[in-house]
Amino acid sequence: MGMLRRIRDWLVITLKGKRIAVLGPRGVGKTHLLSYLSRGELPSQATQTLAPEKVPARRFEIAEHDVPLKSTHDVSGDSSSYREWQRLLKKADITLYLVRFDLLSADDADHKKRVRADAGHIRDMVGESTSVVIVGTHCDLDPRFKQLTPGNIGNYSDTFRRDPVVHEAALRIGKPERIHYALGSLKTLESAERLAADILKQVFE
């Protein structure tokens, strides 16, 4: 039974699977997100990513969606790794670009500058048909996020889309119909599941 299931999953991943590229500055949560997507768990011991690390393929269900993901690589967020980003983007069907919304909200000049620079590079590297999701992370560090209720979460998401740097990055990356947005935190398994579901819902629907 287990073997049959593995063969079926392998076939579905090969035929219908999507390859994702997870990009973003250092410390935004790329490894955490990839760990959740590939193994359903968060890293027990976080380590800075330098050399690219292979992330295995996986088929799973999340928020009633069948998600077949092909293997990919976890890459460094340093700007010296743009060539590695390009290598990843060449094969990717979906690009997830992660930014720290807590830092953008706090007007962090370094993070804003880096996001602007990344957006220009991604525009040059990303394919015409690739979907791009701009993912805001570390919302648990934003005091506004803690006070959210189901009634006003939409307003908070709007502040992310309307953030001047996010808006500018989206315009730089490409056509508005290709750009999606997701917002959340990767602090706990539950919050990672919510964020992953939000991202994949937009990409697979």
Next chain:
Amino acid sequence: MIWFWAQSLDNKSPDMFATDRPTNLVPKEDEHTRSRIVTRISNASRGVLIGPVAGVVAHLAGSEFVIKAPCEERDVAGRLAPVVAVGSIPTGPSEGFADDTTREFREFAATINRRLLPATLRAIENLAQDLLKKKRRTRRLLVSVGCVVVLAILLLGWWTM
């Protein structure tokens, strides 16, 4: 010649690289060299995995090797901060290879104000020796296969004469 790469602990300052000497850091403006080191490390990282030993891992791709070793320090996000080295296995005499690799790791770590535990340094030395052995075994295997192929061709030629 071993090249080094380490990420800054504040996750804001530029990453640190060294090429010609472990104590001589590549200027942050030299994007070309920095990018060349990343690409070389990236290519060699796709090779065979050896380890982990005390948190240290190595990869071997042809003659190129990568060793990744964690430092004692952690970054602002509480993550382990490794140092990564890339180099070529010597084709000639290699008596000092493991010692030199360990020494250069220590020098690069000191240059960027990091510490490597004695157990980490021992693991680097052991993995460097393993890399040498693995490379020698592969070379011997290739020579043996080559000899068998040449012999088979000679025999076939003699048989059909």
